[in-house]
Amino acid sequence: MKKDIQSIFKPHLMPKEVYKGGKNIPPSDKKIYKLSSNENPLGASxxxxxxxxxxxxxxxxxxxxxxxxxxxxxxxxxxxxxxxxxxxxxxxxxxxxxxxxxxxxxxxxxxxxxxxxxxxxxxxxxxxxxxxxxxxxxxxxxxxxxxxxxxxxxxxxxxxxxxxxxxxxxxxxxxxxxxxxxxxxxxxxxxxxxxxxxxxxxxxxxxxxxxxxxxxxxxxxxxxxxxxxxxxxxxxxxxxxxxxxxxxxxxxxxxxxxxxxxxxxxxxxxxDTDFIAETVKTVLEGRKYLAKAFDELGIRYWPSQANFFIIDPPLPEMEFTDKMMEEGIMVRPVSQFGAPGKVRITVGNQEANEALIKALRRLMP
Missing domain, CATH: 3.40.640.10 (Type I PLP-dependent aspartate aminotransferase-like (Major domain))
Known part of the structure; x- marks a missing residue:
């Protein structure tokens, strides 16, 4: 009986879901704020x-x-x-x-x-x-x-x-x-x-x-x-x-x-305890700022204990992600994580947070 190499492949390893991490910042002449991968808003220790x-x-x-x-x-x-x-x-x-x-x-x-x-x-x-x-x-x-x-x-x-x-x-x-x-x-x-x-x-x-x-x-x-x-x-x-x-x-x-x-x-x-403390302070203050802004814009979000929010975007998730990218803001659609239609947005530093809200105001119907 003729067999090929695939006959000894493990069936449970064959492609189904594949984890894809967040994208890197693409080459661009304009400022891009990466709010898609939950990275530290202050950089590295x-x-x-x-x-x-x-x-x-x-x-x-x-x-x-x-x-x-x-x-x-x-x-x-x-x-x-x-x-x-x-x-x-x-x-x-x-x-x-x-x-x-x-x-x-x-x-x-x-x-x-x-x-x-x-x-x-x-x-x-x-x-x-x-x-x-x-x-x-x-x-x-x-x-x-x-x-x-x-x-x-x-x-x-x-x-x-x-x-x-x-x-x-x-x-x-x-x-x-x-x-x-x-x-x-x-x-x-x-x-x-x-x-x-x-x-x-x-x-x-x-x-x-x-x-x-x-x-x-x-x-x-x-x-x-x-x-x-x-x-x-x-x-x-x-x-x-x-x-x-x-x-x-x-x-x-x-x-x-x-x-x-x-x-x-x-x-x-x-x-580096000082850096850790400053990171936490930046995230907690940014979280409060964004929650207040989301409320004012009428954007549905879930209260967060992390350094990001999940929201119901005002547009379909992929359209919203593309539109935000045009505005210089990288966000993450999370259908792959089991939350269809939702988008995850990292809490950035104050400059990034303000840029995010300005972009949202321009996109809101």
Missing amino acids: PKAVKAMKAAIGKIDLYPDQTDMRLREALVQDFDGQLTANQFICGNSGSEVIDMILRAFINEGDEVIYSNPCFLPYSVFSRWYGAEQIDVPLLQPNYDLDVEGILNAITERTKIIFLTSPNNPTGTYIPKPVLDDFLNRIPKNIVVVLDEVYRHFADADDYVTALPYVLEGHNVIGLNSFSKTYGLAGQRIGYGYTTETIANYIRLIQKPFLLPLTSIEAAIGALN
Whole structure:
């Protein structure tokens, strides 16, 4: 029987959904404000840049064989509440997601997530042959469907992805809701709590994964250096969890995993408390400014705990995105994230925010 090479391809790897990141700023003679990728409105941490420059003279040498120096810096950042053995580092938060799935998922296992959400939860799960269970967030406020998730759990469920604040909606999971949920799920399920935007959350009942990890829950707090620290181009992220889970996942870490410049930049950024504080201040003030302007313009938006808003645009999403680009403003349509017709807009610095509102005023009917 004649066969070709495709006969040994894994069916679950064949193209379906493909994650596409935000576009880069195109060449242009006019000023373009990139409000499409949730990057830091102030740029990169100066201490991170200084540390990277100091490392340039050593890039002919292999970097650290492990991520231990960064893990020790993270222990300090978490005020010693966690040990170095409770952290897992990778080339971006996305790679940490990939490592978690690779460690726990066999073909036919189930992964639960809730659209609208970060697309790699589903795309990366497919790479390992997982059955993907989508329990959508509840309309109209994008609340977590706790009962829906609990009812979707089976003996094959291995991982549940939660996000707070959530990308692309900007909504969050209140502490009482998360308390109740974690107390009701089986003890052999890993909950990944993506908290990449945690620094921008100021709700009284917002909570990170930290207290649950300290209590021994099977929770992984997922984080990135791309947002608050301004290191999106360095592709570095981390997770923290119980020592049992972290030690297990690190069994599949490659040696020399992190580039030297990324390690130095991340450690430098963790020490740049002034930059972190100024970033958070800029985002929170920008969030208030944009919410007020959206109200005045009659644009429907969802209250955000992150550094972006999701809105109902005044035009069809792709037409709106193109029109805004003509105005020099890059925004992100999020149908791919499970929010058809919606557009995500990053909170920029004040200049960018004012340019956005001026463009919206020109486009409004």
